Each structure stands twice: as structure tokens, then as C-alpha cells.
Amino acid sequence: MGVDAGTAPPARAGAAGDDKRLKKHFGPIGLLFTAVGSVIGSGWLFGALDAAELAGPAAIVSWGIGAVMFVLIGMTYAELGTMFPHSGGVARFPHYSFGSFASFSMGWVTWIAAAAVSPIEVLAVVQYATNYLPWLERLDADKNAVLTPAGTGICIALLAVFVLVNFFGVRWFARINNVLVWWKLAIIALVIVVFLFTAFDGSHFSSYGGFAPYGVHGIFSAVASAGIAFSFFGFRQGVELAGETSNPKRNVPLTLIGSVVLTGVLYVLLQIAFIGAVPSDAVAKQGWVNVGTNFSTGGDVLATFGPLAAIAGVLGIGWLAALLYADAIISPGDTGLIYTGVTARISYAMGRNRNAPSGLAKVNKTGVPWVSLILAFIVGCFFFLPFPGWSQLVSFVTNSTVLSFGSGPLVLLAMRRQLPNQVRPFRLGRGWAGVIAFLALFSTNLIIYWTGWDTNWKLFVVIVFGYVLMALNQALGKGRTPRMDFRHGWWVLVWFAGLALISYLGNYPEADKHAGNLSVLDFNLGALASLVLTVIVMALALNSALPQERVEEILAEHREDDDAAGEAALP
Incomplete structure (x- = not known):
């Protein structure tokens, strides 16, 4: 694959992409480590167990598939993120190519997904802490971890701490994060x-049902439902914080692709070590499907509350278990800090697009969108209520986040037609852009399908609620909201409806008889239906894209708005 390098104009002093109100405090290592720190959150603490229960030893393949899919998606954003180094870019790019209706649709999904990540990381901290503070959570009848009232209060307090740290601004945040990422890499x-050299049993890869005891269905289900896709979401920081880095041409592609490759290798190695280190008697009882509930640390504490630490405890490696309990605070805590800021920047971007209240774009003296931070905290608290435990919330975040990424490949191809002469500091080689964009969108549709109807229907309900909010904003903000450009964004409805239909007809989750899906489509037919939907959506979107003059008009409006804001912000 070829990559063409363009010539970028010199950056203006004091500007952060087009966002003069934001500060440029992220260098190459700072931005890369922000992504790596975001990737290495709670996913690695629980993902190895959840993936093994769904796919057995073949979970190794699941991690590899997930990494390849996110490299493809990341490559589409590498070109866009260097063309428009704007903070909150995942929400802003669709606005440039398809107008306000499309950008609200994708921005709403993006914001909801990001708003749920910090609560997930808080839940991970509390779930591991339950091993020594048992009053934080309990197991329900289905053996899901559920917060107690006291645990809910602790979760809200931790989320408040994340918000306060982000108020101090990006410079302090980047300094803290770099130290924490080195710790997290060292612990993994x-x-x-330790697992490979003290307790590795190679027979686990062929015994107890063989390498893939639950077949292809289990392998791909693990990508979506075991925290694998969730574990790679942090690559997005290269886009979301692109307006706050000193050299987008170099730093954005490095972050988007490098973070997935680096962590992907670590996750595959961790899954291999986990499969080999699990106590044999735990697997022998019921196979891999219930391995997490079939071993404990000697008491009533199940591996559900901390699988890696539980293995270390069973093996008698107490010092490693102690380090893992400490890391169960540091790793998710660091990621929660990152996503609290990212969530605020997404609603900041929607405020800049003017398809959300303009107050969300207000920033303080340190360049932090403080109104959006407060909103992220308020909404984040609600995620502690309906979802029992880490694993249940992860599936919802997976489908919503992956869906938000799906607009990137479409914007990439639309921009090739709309702004052919735009400077592209990082450019996918001629002939490769279309292939990579198609595979990236196809990967998006597949992951949502594999997530399963029992989770997907909740996402589509949230999307409908978002359209109600959009209608209210349009009605109350007459004269202040942009024109909808519905005829350029209507294809989004076809895409959402197609995903809902395929998911309802599909057989994910296969084992859950109460999910309500019809199970008409098997794995192969579901993949074929997703492929057809990819072709249809891509054709409709590219044929509906805004004309070049309208794209230039939107970009000019944003430049004028930011120039005015930048002048107002000067002392």
C-alpha cells in the first residue's frame, strides 16, 4: 500500500488546528501515549476471561481480527485527521461532507458512546476492589456483578474526580498520563x-473441546461482546485531540495506527498466557464457557471480580495479585480520565457544528470545554443504574462506538471528490483509499451485527431519542441552528434501519432464547447481508454528498467563527 505525503502549510502560532480556543500541548509521545493509555484500560483486565468463555483458545484469533479491523478504520481517519486537525473530529467530519443532519446523527451516537466509557472504567475499578471491599458489589441470580447502593456512591465520587482533573487542562493531564502509561505497559x-514461565500448560490449546470449541460463531462473537473491540477504541484519541497536537501530519497517523498495532501485539500475547495459565480443573468442570466461575482465590471471591488477579492468587503468586489489584485502579482510572475529556470535546464539536446548544462550546482559561465536562459527569452517572457490571455495559458501548466510526470511511471517499485539491499531509495511496474505506465500513457493520440484537435494540432506541432532542433544538434555536441538509444526509436512516433489520433477523446471540431476535440469518448469511448493506450505504452516501461549494462554505463558516473566538480569547 502506498502513502503519499503532501506539503502542509506552517502552523500558526497559538492555533490548535482550527480551534484557537484549545491549546497545543500534545507532542508525538504525548498523543500516542494518550491513545495507548486509553486503549489499555479495563479491557485487558477482563477481556482475556470474557473472550476465552466465548471462543476458548481461539480467542487469540479474535484479538487478531479485532486489531486488523481497527487498523483499517484508523487508516481512514489518519487522512482525515491530518486534513482537518480539529478536536472532536469524529463528530465534525460528517458535517463537512454531508451536512447537519448526518453530523448530528453521528455526533449523537459518538457522544453517547464516549459518555459511557468513563463510567465503565469506574465500574472496572470498583469490580476489582470488591475482592477486598465486598460491600461495593454483589452477584445477582445470573452471576452478574451488580453495584450496591454504597458502590454506586463510590462510583459517582470517582467520576467526579475525573472531571476535576480534566478542569486543570491538557498540559497537566498529558504529564500525568505519560507516567501512567509506562506503568500500564510494564504491568501487562x-x-x-510470569504466566508464560510459571504456570503455562500447552495442552489447554487442544484439550477441553479443542482450539475452537465454540466454532466460528464464538470467535466473531468475542470480537464484539468480550471487550475486544472495546479494548481498541482508544485509537480515536489521535482524531479527538488532533486540534491540540503540535504536528498533526506526523503525530495523528502515528497515534491512530501505532496504538492499535502496539496494543494488539500485547493483547494477543496476554490471551496466550491466560489460556495456558488458567487452572486445568477450572476448565475441566464445564469447559471454557464457565471457566470464570469455576475457580476462586480460596474463598467465596469469584474470578468475575478480578480474573487475572484470581489466577495469580490460585498459583500462589501473591505479589503479582497485589500489583494487579493496584493496576485495577490505575489502568481504568487513567482511561477514565482520558475519556472524560474526550466526551467533553465531542459535545464541544457538536456545539461548534451548531446542531447542539452553543453553550457546549464554551471553554475556560486553560482551554477546557467546561460546560461539556459538567454535562459528561451528569450523564455518566446515569450509566451506573441500568447496566449490571462491566461486561453488560461493554456491549452497549461497543456497538455505539463502532457505529460512530463508520462515517469516517464515507467522509474519506466523499472528500476525495469534494475537495480534490485540499492539502493531505497523510494520503492513502491511489487505488487503496476505496478498498480500505470499503473494508473499514464492512468491518463496522460486522461488529455491530456480532454484538447481537439484545444489545443493539437499546442502541436504536437511544438513536430515536436523539432525533427527538434534535427536533427540540431546531424548534427552540430558530435562527441559530444550521440548515439540516437532509437530502444530503438521509442515507443515514437507511444505514441505521438496515443494521437494525439484519440484527433482528440474525442469530446473535445464539444461545440467548430471550433476546427476541428471529435467528433467520446464520453466520454466513449475516455476513453476506452486512456486505450488501455496505455496498448500498456507500453508494447512497457518495451520491448524496454535499457539492464542493457547500463544503467550502461550511469550512469558511467554521474558520470565521473560530477566528472571532480566537481574537476574543486574546488577553
Whole structure:
């Protein structure tokens, strides 16, 4: 694959992409480590167990598939993120190519997904802490971890801490994060080495049902439902914080692709070490499907509350278990800090697009969108209520986040037609852009299908609620909201409806008889239906894209708005 390098104009002093109100405090390592720190959150603490229960030893393949899919998606955003180094870019790019209706649709999904991540990371901290503070959570009848009232209060307090740290601004945040990421990388490497050299049993890869005891269905289901896709979401920081980095041409592609490759290798190695280190008697009882509930640390504490630490405890490696309990605060805590800021920047971007209240774009003296931060905290607290435990919330965040990424490939191809002469500091080689964009959108549709109807229907209800909010904003904000450009964004409705239909007809989740899906489509037919939907959506979107003059008009409006804001912000 070829990559063409364009010539970028010199950056203006004091500007952050087009966002003069934001500060440029992220260098190449700072931005990369923000993504890596976001990727290495709670996913690695629970993902190895959840993936093994769904796919057995073949979970190794699941991690590899997930990494490849997110590299493809990341490559589409590498070109866009260097063309328009705007903070909150995932929400803003659709606005440039397809207008306000499309950008609200994708921005709403993006914001909801991001708003749920910090609560997930808080839940991970509390779930591991339940091993020594048992009053934080309990197991329900289905053996799901559920917050107690006291645990809910602790979760809200931790989320408030994330918000307060973000108020101090990006410079302090980047300094803290770099130190924490080195810690997280060291802990993962240590777990891999210790498990491989002290308790590795190679027979686990062929015994107890073989390498893939639950077949292809289990392998792909694990990508969506075991925290694998969730674990790679942090690559997005290269886009969401692109307006706050000093050299987008170099730093954005490095972050988007490098973070997935680096963590993907670590996750595969961790899954191999986990499969080999799990106590044999735990697997022998019921196979891989219930391995998490079939071993404990010697008491009534199940591996559900901390699988890696539980294995270390069973193996008698107390010092490693202690480190893992400490890391169960540091890793999710760091990621929660990152996503609290990212959530605020997405609603900031929607405020800049003017398809959300303009107050969301207000920033303080340190360049932090403070109104959006407060909103992120308020909404984040609600996620502690309806979802029992980490694993249940992860599936919802997976389908919504992946759906938000799906607009990137479409904007990439639309921009090739709309702004052919635009400077592209990072450019996918001629002939490759179309292939990569198609595979990236296809990957998006597949992951949503594999997530399963029992989770997907909740996403589509949230999307409908978002359209109600959009209508209210349009009605109350007459004269202040942009024109909808509905005829350029109507294809989004076809896409959402197609995903809902395929999911309802599909057989994910296969084992759940109460999910309500019809199970008419098997794995192969579901993949074929997703492929057909990819072709239809891509054709409709590209044929509906805004004309070049309208794109230039939107970009000019944003430049004028930001120039005015930048002048007002000067002392």
C-alpha cells in the first residue's frame, strides 16, 4: 500500500488546528501515549476471561481480527485527521461532507458512546476492589456483578474526580498520563512473562473441546461482546485531540495506527498466557464457557471480580495479585480520565457544528470545554443504574462506538471528490483509499451485527431519542441552528434501519432464547447481508454528498467563527 505525503502549510502560532480556543500541548509521545493509555484500560483486565468463555483458545484469533479491523478504520481517519486537525473530529467530519443532519446523527451516537466509557472504567475499578471491599458489589441470580447502593456512591465520587482533573487542562493531564502509561505497559508485560514461565500448560490449546470449541460463531462473537473491540477504541484519541497536537501530519497517523498495532501485539500475547495459565480443573468442570466461575482465590471471591488477579492468587503468586489489584485502579482510572475529556470535546464539536446548544462550546482559561465536562459527569452517572457490571455495559458501548466510526470511511471517499485539491499531509495511496474505506465500513457493520440484537435494540432506541432532542433544538434555536441538509444526509436512516433489520433477523446471540431476535440469518448469511448493506450505504452516501461549494462554505463558516473566538480569547 502506498502513502503519499503532501506539503502542509506552517502552523500558526497559538492555533490548535482550527480551534484557537484549545491549546497545543500534545507532542508525538504525548498523543500516542494518550491513545495507548486509553486503549489499555479495563479491557485487558477482563477481556482475556470474557473472550476465552466465548471462543476458548481461539480467542487469540479474535484479538487478531479485532486489531486488523481497527487498523483499517484508523487508516481512514489518519487522512482525515491530518486534513482537518480539529478536536472532536469524529463528530465534525460528517458535517463537512454531508451536512447537519448526518453530523448530528453521528455526533449523537459518538457522544453517547464516549459518555459511557468513563463510567465503565469506574465500574472496572470498583469490580476489582470488591475482592477486598465486598460491600461495593454483589452477584445477582445470573452471576452478574451488580453495584450496591454504597458502590454506586463510590462510583459517582470517582467520576467526579475525573472531571476535576480534566478542569486543570491538557498540559497537566498529558504529564500525568505519560507516567501512567509506562506503568500500564510494564504491568501487562510482567503478567505475560510470569504466566508464560510459571504456570503455562500447552495442552489447554487442544484439550477441553479443542482450539475452537465454540466454532466460528464464538470467535466473531468475542470480537464484539468480550471487550475486544472495546479494548481498541482508544485509537480515536489521535482524531479527538488532533486540534491540540503540535504536528498533526506526523503525530495523528502515528497515534491512530501505532496504538492499535502496539496494543494488539500485547493483547494477543496476554490471551496466550491466560489460556495456558488458567487452572486445568477450572476448565475441566464445564469447559471454557464457565471457566470464570469455576475457580476462586480460596474463598467465596469469584474470578468475575478480578480474573487475572484470581489466577495469580490460585498459583500462589501473591505479589503479582497485589500489583494487579493496584493496576485495577490505575489502568481504568487513567482511561477514565482520558475519556472524560474526550466526551467533553465531542459535545464541544457538536456545539461548534451548531446542531447542539452553543453553550457546549464554551471553554475556560486553560482551554477546557467546561460546560461539556459538567454535562459528561451528569450523564455518566446515569450509566451506573441500568447496566449490571462491566461486561453488560461493554456491549452497549461497543456497538455505539463502532457505529460512530463508520462515517469516517464515507467522509474519506466523499472528500476525495469534494475537495480534490485540499492539502493531505497523510494520503492513502491511489487505488487503496476505496478498498480500505470499503473494508473499514464492512468491518463496522460486522461488529455491530456480532454484538447481537439484545444489545443493539437499546442502541436504536437511544438513536430515536436523539432525533427527538434534535427536533427540540431546531424548534427552540430558530435562527441559530444550521440548515439540516437532509437530502444530503438521509442515507443515514437507511444505514441505521438496515443494521437494525439484519440484527433482528440474525442469530446473535445464539444461545440467548430471550433476546427476541428471529435467528433467520446464520453466520454466513449475516455476513453476506452486512456486505450488501455496505455496498448500498456507500453508494447512497457518495451520491448524496454535499457539492464542493457547500463544503467550502461550511469550512469558511467554521474558520470565521473560530477566528472571532480566537481574537476574543486574546488577553
